[in-house]
Amino acid sequence: MTRPKRWTTAVLDVQAPGGWAVVQSNQGFLKDSNGVLFPREWLKRQDLPLMHEHGIGHFDGEPVYVQTLRDSPELNLALDLEGTQWQTLRQFMLADDADVFQMLGYAAQISTWAREHRFCGSCGQPAQQVPGERAMYCPHCDLRAYPRISPSMIVLITRGDEVLLARSPRFVSGVYSTLAGFAEPGESAEDCVRREVMEEVQVTVKNIQYKGSQCWPFPHSMMLGFHAEYDSGEIVPQADEIEDAQWFSIHDLPPLPASRSIARHLIDLYLAQRSGSVEPVLPGQADG
Ligand SMILES: NC(=O)c1ccc[n+]([C@@H]2O[C@H](COP(=O)([O-])OP(=O)(O)OC[C@H]3O[C@@H](n4cnc5c(N)ncnc54)[C@H](O)[C@@H]3O)[C@@H](O)[C@H]2O)c1
Ligand SMILES: [Mg+2]
Ligand SMILES: [Zn+2]
Structure with missing residues (x-):
């Protein structure tokens, strides 16, 4: 309803x-x-x-x-x-x-x-609000700056009953999460998944499937959520970015991210699929 x-x-x-x-x-x-x-x-x-x-x-x-x-x-x-x-x-x-x-x-x-965006990024003159439009406007160069959204991929990598989770030094102590990273110019969201996974843990993945998206206003990410299967390679955590990365059994998981996050949703979705229980719905995904 x-x-x-x-x-x-x-x-x-x-x-x-x-x-x-x-x-x-x-x-x-x-x-x-x-x-x-x-x-x-x-x-x-x-x-x-x-x-x-x-x-x-x-x-x-x-x-x-x-x-x-x-x-x-x-x-x-x-x-x-x-x-x-x-x-x-x-x-x-x-x-x-x-x-x-x-x-x-x-x-x-x-x-x-x-x-x-109080000043025009092109000429440096003060920009102004545009009535009726969500834009900052420079009358000098007729340039409009629209709200910034940064596309990012987030992916749960699985290998049967195991999931690959990692810790960034920025995380709450003990918490492990799915891999995430910002898209770069010139790549598709799937390219971004492959590149970020290689950079952060040096493994390759296959069967990349889109699972849903979430606005993440910290400060302006648009999370594109995926599931992928492990293909090859040994985990090598990226220096500075990844404090630790491991395969965890779905029956023995570490502390996980907050329940409203798409990171948690991707994990809960996989657990539901493995156990045959009702799949969770991410807020903003249901029709209507
Ligand atoms: N909603 C969730 O469940 C969830 C979970 C994990 C991460 N995230 C979000 O995903 C986003 C990306 O994750 P990450 O921090 O691991 O990214 P990342 O792996 O790409 O590494 C962060 C680095 O990317 C660069 N960067 C920062 N802002 C950028 C931008 N707008 N475009 C391109 N590069 C940028 C910086 O060098 C920064 O140190 C973050 O906003 C993070 O908060 C959301
Ligand atoms: Mg990252
Ligand atoms: Zn200008």
């Missing part, structure tokens, strides 16, 4: 009054006991060090803006707003409801892109 979507994106006019805003700084998003949406007119009266504002969509039918604050000592002022605190996007992913995380993930991506 499909549930109505609580969050939908839209380009809203920043000159229009009213509505709600989420507030982002380098410390995360502001929240209080009512959540992350603050009345926009009330925020304007708080005199926060605003860098920019973008109208990003509707939550439960109400207009939502993102307000991005400058890094400054004044930022602690926000903590003087009674009962508020900062929470990182990762904490929202782990703790809060999926609709709120979807909204904040989008807000974070728009805010990051807008902050990094």
